[in-house]
Amino acid sequence: MRASVHARLGDIAASIAALEARFGKQLSVALALREQHGAGISHHKPRPPDAVLFAASTEDVREAVRICARHDTPIIPYGTGTSMEGHLAALHGGVCIDLSRMTKIIAVHAEDMDAVVEPGVTREALNSFIRDTGLFFSIDPGANASIGGMTATRASGTNAVRYGTMRENVMALKVVTADGELIAIGNRAKKSSMGYDLTRLFVGSEGTLGLITEITVKLHPQPQCIASAVCAFETMKGAVDTVIQTIQLGAPPARMELLDEFSISAVNKHSKMNLKVAPTLFIEFHGSDSAVGEHARSVQEIAAENGGGDFIWSLLPEERARLWKARHESGWAAREMRPGCMNWTTDACVPISQLAENILAARADLDSGAIPGRIIGHVGDGNFHVTYLVMPDLPHELAEAERLANRVVERAIACEGTASGEHGVGYGKIPHMRREHGAGIELMRAIKQALDPRNIMNPGKILPD
Numbered sequence: 001m002r003a004s005v006h007a008r009l010g011d012i013a014a015s016i017a018a019l020e021a022r023f024g025k026q027l028s029v030a031l032a033l034r035e036q037h038g039a040g041i042s043h044h045k046p047r048p049p050d051a052v053l054f055a056a057s058t059e060d061v062r063e064a065v066r067i068c069a070r071h072d073t074p075i076i077p078y079g080t081g082t083s084m085e086g087h088l089a090a091l092h093g094g095v096c097i098d099l100s101r102m103t104k105i106i107a108v109h110a111e112d113m114d115a116v117v118e119p120g121v122t123r124e125a126l127n128s129f130i131r132d133t134g135l136f137f138s139i140d141p142g143a144n145a146s147i148g149g150m151t152a153t154r155a156s157g158t159n160a161v162r163y164g165t166m167r168e169n170v171m172a173l174k175v176v177t178a179d180g181e182l183i184a185i186g187n188r189a190k191k192s193s194m195g196y197d198l199t200r201l202f203v204g205s206e207g208t209l210g211l212i213t214e215i216t217v218k219l220h221p222q223p224q225c226i227a228s229a230v231c232a233f234e235t236m237k238g239a240v241d242t243v244i245q246t247i248q249l250g251a252p253p254a255r256m257e258l259l260d261e262f263s264i265s266a267v268n269k270h271s272k273m274n275l276k277v278a279p280t281l282f283i284e285f286h287g288s289d290s291a292v293g294e295h296a297r298s299v300q301e302i303a304a305e306n307g308g309g310d311f312i313w314s315l316l317p318e319e320r321a322r323l324w325k326a327r328h329e330s331g332w333a334a335r336e337m338r339p340g341c342m343n344w345t346t347d348a349c350v351p352i353s354q355l356a357e358n359i360l361a362a363r364a365d366l367d368s369g370a371i372p373g374r375i376i377g378h379v380g381d382g383n384f385h386v387t388y389l390v391m392p393d394l395p396h397e398l399a400e401a402e403r404l405a406n407r408v409v410e411r412a413i414a415c416e417g418t419a420s421g422e423h424g425v426g427y428g429k430i431p432h433m434r435r436e437h438g439a440g441i442e443l444m445r446a447i448k449q450a451l452d453p454r455n456i457m458n459p460g461k462i463l464p465d
Ligand SMILES: Cc1cc2nc3c(=O)[nH]c(=O)nc-3n(C[C@H](O)[C@H](O)[C@H](O)COP(=O)(O)OP(=O)(O)OC[C@H]3O[C@@H](n4cnc5c(N)ncnc54)[C@H](O)[C@@H]3O)c2cc1C
Pocket: 040, 041, 076, 077, 078, 079, 080, 081, 082, 083, 084, 087, 088, 099, 119, 140, 141, 142, 143, 145, 146, 147, 148, 149, 150, 151, 152, 153, 154, 155, 156, 157, 158, 206, 207, 208, 210, 211, 212, 213, 328, 331, 332, 422, 423, 458
């Protein structure tokens, strides 16, 4: 586990005593709870915080931050704990501030197509709440994550190819800074050129610059027609070329997801489906009836030229829901294929023209390597995940996964892509930061120093020592 040399261990015990006096039962030092809060969903080593505080309001967050700041105590914000790069590990101990009880939907401005929420509101809760407005919130990581956590990791998911990521969908924030002040940044206007874009700075900051206590997000009209289809291909190259040519047409479908043979076998078993075991695209079209029909026809033609079979359509809402649930659960499905294993997942994202080369090289590595794995991806964005199914107690398997994952990242950066399209850095991807950003790291460090001079906000994450 890496440790930041910058973190100064303060008097954590004094912070806990003061927090206990102020918050009573909202604070817990129970080991099981601390362990749960120091782990995300990943192969990275967890580390429990010294205490967990359940904040109920922005005022709670401000007071807790002031107490921790007084004693130089590290603070680790927590949403729903589904992040994948060791984001939540309390590398220097400290207090985890759990925001999952801040679940108010403060406003829905249907006429302006936006909503203002507290950070603990999950994406599914927001979508249930606004169902009758004819609008929806588009970002859908596979987990039912909190909107605070999704903002903090700059998350995306299957819909990003058409509706963008959290970067494009967050309009304004309220943030408690490292000294306990509350700042409001951004606004609800569709565009603004008033100064530095602080909203974008906090989106993806992983709790290292402040705690987000309110988020204004964009909503989108529910499309008149939605049609999902599955198309199996003779080769992986055919499937990826179909994606590239479709994107190059300039009108992407709403979703375009690749699953390799291994993933399809796993999904068939886990979700009791009967899909042909072959490289497969899951595609979804949104729009008017006529636009969807026309769009689908042109993608079908491209697929046929690349060795794709017939489209198998899911038109009814419940059929579509089943299909996308299976896609979202494919990570758990893969894990079940090797009992006792855990997922080691990469997250490279490359310019679309480089996608085939990168995916095929990752597949070749997997085929020649010693551990099983699968490839799945939000390929419409150029983002793909290679998941190595490793036995946690076999060091040679962990070493092999690390070697193969490094090769995925090296190839992505060599073609001007990124090591992480959506999962973020945590501490797991710190080794790639310098390679990807070069001297840009020093600018990031200067920002961190300006906003969090005592380095108490989730220390040891994002920036290399
Ligand atoms: C099965 C599965 C599928 C997934 N699929 C996707 C996917 O398709 N796309 C994708 O992008 N991700 C995916 N993820 C990863 C994960 O869901 C996202 O990273 C998500 O955004 C994390 O949200 P969370 O609420 O769980 O945050 P947490 O894990 O609780 O926290 C994540 C980070 O944000 C910080 N943080 C949390 N809340 C706040 C706040 N209010 N203020 C400041 N900092 C905060 C934390 O300190 C931490 O650094 C998947 C995860 C799983 C388990």
